[in-house]
Amino acid sequence: MLPEQLAAMMLVQLRSLAEKGTGAKVSEVVVSVPGYWTDLQRRAMLDACQIAGLNCMRIVNDITACE
Numbered sequence: 001m002l003p004e005q006l007a008a009m010m011l012v013q014l015r016s017l018a019e020k021g022t023g024a025k026v027s028e029v030v031v032s033v034p035g036y037w038t039d040l041q042r043r044a045m046l047d048a049c050q051i052a053g054l055n056c057m058r059i060v061n062d063i064t065a066c067e
Contacts, residue, residue: 007048015054028055035061 015026031045042059049056 004044004048004051007045008051011048011052011054015052026054028057030058030060031056032060032062032064035063 011029015029018026029049031049033042033045037045045059046056
């Protein structure tokens with residue numbers, strides 16, 4: 001199993017939790033990743049979102065997401 005597939009499994013579970021919590025369908029997301037991730041790792045996260053059936057609107061650094 002590829003890392004992208006594992007991340008996609010996690011994203012599917014998170015989507016399920018978000019849908020239960022909000023009562024709305026989740027299809028578009030913004031993903032926060034560590035600032036030290038390389039471009040290759042960020043692209044892998046985009047692939048994971050695509051596998052999970054999510055439309056990733058943007059990837060932001062974790063520090064930016066906290067502000």
